[in-house]
Amino acid sequence: DLRLLLVVRTLPWRALPGAIANPYYVYLSEVMLQQTTVPTVISYFNRFITKWPTIEAFSRATLDEILLEWQGLGYYSRAKNLKLAIEKIIKENRFPQSHEALIHYPGIGDYTSKAIASICFDQPVLPVDGNVIRVFARIFNISTPLPALKKEIIIKAEQVGAGKRPGDFAQALMDLGSLICKPKNPKCDECPLMSLCDGYKNKTYQSLPVRLEKINKPMRYGTAYVIQNHGQIIIEKRSDKGLLANLWGVPTSGWNLFLKDEKKIGNAQDKERVKHVFTHFTLYLDIHYIKIFPCEVVKLKSNQKFVTLDEIQNYALPTLMKKIVQKLDL
DNA sequence: CTCCGGGGTT
DNA sequence: AACCCCGGAG
Numbered sequence: 640d641l642r643l644l645l646v647v648r649t650l651p652w653r654a655l656p657g658a659i660a661n662p663y664y665v666y667l668s669e670v671m672l673q674q675t676t677v678p679t680v681i682s683y684f685n686r687f688i689t690k691w692p693t694i695e696a697f698s699r700a701t702l703d704e705i706l707l708e709w710q711g712l713g714y715y716s717r718a719k720n721l722k723l724a725i726e727k728i729i730k731e732n733r734f735p736q737s738h739e740a741l742i743h744y745p746g747i748g749d750y751t752s753k754a755i756a757s758i759c760f761d762q763p764v765l766p767v768d769g770n771v772i773r774v775f776a777r778i779f780n781i782s783t784p785l786p787a788l789k790k791e792i793i794i795k796a797e798q799v800g801a802g803k804r805p806g807d808f809a810q811a812l813m814d815l816g817s818l819i820c821k822p823k824n825p826k827c828d829e830c831p832l833m834s835l836c837d838g839y840k841n842k843t844y845q846s847l848p849v850r851l852e853k854i855n856k857p858m859r860y861g862t863a864y865v866i867q868n869h870g871q872i873i874i875e876k877r878s879d880k881g882l883l884a885n886l887w888g889v890p891t892s893g894w895n896l897f898l899k900d901e902k903k904i905g906n907a908q909d910k911e912r913v914k915h916v917f918t919h920f921t922l923y924l925d926i927h928y929i930k931i932f933p934c935e936v937v938k939l940k941s942n943q944k945f946v947t948l949d950e951i952q953n954y955a956l957p958t959l960m961k962k963i964v965q966k967l968d969l
Numbered sequence: 970c971t972c973c974g975g976g977g978t979t
Numbered sequence: 980a981a982c983c984c985c986g987g988a989g
Contacts, residue, residue, distance in 0.1 A: 673976045679986070713984030716978080748977045769975055822974075823988085853972085882983070916971095918983055958985065972989080979982080 648814050650677065651684055660806065662734045662759040663694045669754050670721050670746065674714045677817070683712060697722075698729040706885060706955035715884055715957070720746025736760040749793065757805035765796040766809050770816025776848040777820060777838035784849040856921050859894040863913070863924040863963055866890070868931040870969045871945040874954060882917070888960035890943070894922055913966075915959040926963060 652668035654660040667687060671680040686708055691697040697705075702722055709718040724744035728734055735741045737760070741752035749767070756762035765771070767789065775781070775792045783791050802808045819826045827839050838844035866873040866889075874887050915922045931937060939945070946954070948969055956964065 670976095674984070675975080676985095676987070711985075713986090714975095714977090716983070717976090720977085746977065750976060884983095916985085918985095919981070970989100973987090975985100977983090979980100 648677075648818075651681060651688075653810070660759045662755060663697070664688065665758050666751075666755055667721070669751050670717055671712065673717065673751070675712055679712075683708070694725050694729060694734075698725050702885065703955065707953070710886070710955040711958055711961075713958070715886055715955075717746055719885070737762055738764045754809065757801060757809045759806070761805055763801040763805050765799070765801045765805070765812070767793050767796050768813060768816075770813045770820070771796065773822065773848055774812060774816045774820045774832075777825075777844045778832060778836045780837035780841055780843055780847070782843070782847065782849050784851045788848055856916070856919060858897045858921045858923065860897065860923045860925070861892040861894040863889050863891045863926045864929060865926055865963070865967065866929045866931060866937075867969060868937070868945065871947050872951075872967070872969070873937075873939065873943050874946055874951065875940065875943040883957045883959070885955075886957045886960070887954040888956060889963055891924060894924075896920075913959065913962045915962065922959070924959075924963070926966070 650668075652661070652664040664684075668680060668684050671683055675683075687697075690708065691700055700722070702719060705718050705722055706715060709715065712718075724746055727744060735744070736756065738752045738756040741747050741755055742749065747755075751766070753762075753764040753766035754768075757764050757766060767775075772785070772789055772792050775795055776783075776788060779795065781788065781791065781795075815830070815832070819830050825844060827833055827836075827844065830836070830839075833839055836844070838847055864873075873890060875890050876887050877883050877885065879885050911926045911928075913924050913926065915924070948964070948967060951964060
């Protein structure tokens with residue numbers, strides 16, 4: 640039977656043996672883990688629960704305060720959704736407990752709703768994340784390529800069931816995926832499920848799960864403007880929609896696609912250019928340094944302000960903008 | 970340097 | 980199907 644596994648890892652959001660998991664901790668950590676690895680999440684998570692120990696405390700934080708703590712984690716709309724969902728929960732005065740109830744909150748989908756329901760409330764559901772997909776694809780030797788594979792595994796997981804301790808089963812399966820049944824060089828000789836693994840039996844496990852073609856990312860380029868005056872620079876708050884929404888950074892030009900035969904980028908030195916990779920394109924920004932003369936009058940847009948390098952710590956900057964600011968020596 | 974993993978929304 | 984970001988592995 641698949642449902643005989645031990646939870647291996649101790650993590651700050653996990654309950655001690657015999658204790659009940661804190662839904663706020665599990666929810667917060669799951670959202671962070673949607674985009675980042677465990678070692679990175681641990682420090683972010685600890686800062687969050689120190690600053691906001693309960694969902695009540697969290698619900699009183701502004702989006703700007705949350706983004707300041709979230710900076711560097713990426714996928715910034717998740718911080719916004721987390722805030723919206725927690726405000727809703729506080730208003731309702733009750734933490735939703737079932738997969739069906741949870742899935743209607745912003746930013747909570749199939750995986751996160753099942754993770755919270757099973758880990759915190761012992762609901763009989765199995766969250767299917769990348770680890771579970773990989774483990775199931777190998778155990779049952781399924782060669783359906785991603786992303787279609789995911790739906791197949793979700794159905795398979797419903798058939799397998801969640802056992803008597805759904806939360807432990809879910810976490811054990813994810814631990815197995817991350818520590819033993821790894822994407823590369825899995826430790827099959829240490830695996831408690833070796834004897835029932837069809838992928839191991841058929842020696843297909845290394846190539847599972849199968850994923851379809853990867854497409855080349857297009858490149859974009861533009862200019863970032865570092866506008867200085869007396870040890871201060873101009874930063875601006877980005878729009879509340881689209882890429883890096885609600886975050887701060889130096890002003891930039893538009894980010895243009897390279898035309899097919901266009902000369903790539905200029906001959907700027909490393910110090911004057913940053914490269915940053917997003918999900919669907921790679922960005923190159925040449926940095927232009929502009930000094931304002933004392934007699935010049937600068938008219939700032941409503942979303943712009945002058946700040947010193949010290950003051951910039953109080954604004955949420957994405958990693959792209961940190962790369963630029965770190966080069967500065969005012 | 971390049972590649973890749975990781976859920977949810979629209 | 981496209982969009983949303985970053986860090987770790989190799």
